[in-house]
Amino acid sequence: MKIELCVVLAVWSLAACNKKEEAAPTEVVEKPSAGAPAPAAPPVAAATPPVVDVDSLPVEEEFEADAEKELTAANLNAKLDELEKEISGP
DSSP states (O other), X not given: OHHHHHHHHHHHHHXXXXXXXHHHHHHHHHHHHHSOOOOOOOOOOOOOXXXXXXXXXXOHHHHHHHHHHHOOTXXXXXXXXXXXXXXXXX
16 A cells, blocks of 8 residues: 555655646746847947047146146145145045
8 A cells, every 4th residue: 555655755856846847938938028129239339439638738847837827835735725625525
C-alpha cells in the first residue's frame, strides 16, 4: 500500500510540475503583446565642432589690465572677500 501511495504522489507531483511549466510560457507570451512596442531610438547625428573666433577670446593681459584698474589698496580686502564668496558658492 505504501508503494502505491508513493507512486500516486510522484505522478501527481510530476503532473503539477508540467502544469506550472505550461502556465509560464502563456504569461510570457501575453505580457509582450499587452504592452506597446518600445519606440526605436533616433539615429545619432555626428556632432560638428563649434566655430570659435580665437581673436575675440580674452587673454591674460586683458585681465591683468582690468585688475590694475579695479584693484586699489583701499578695496583689496573687499574684492578678495567677494572672490572667496564666489568660489565657495551662494
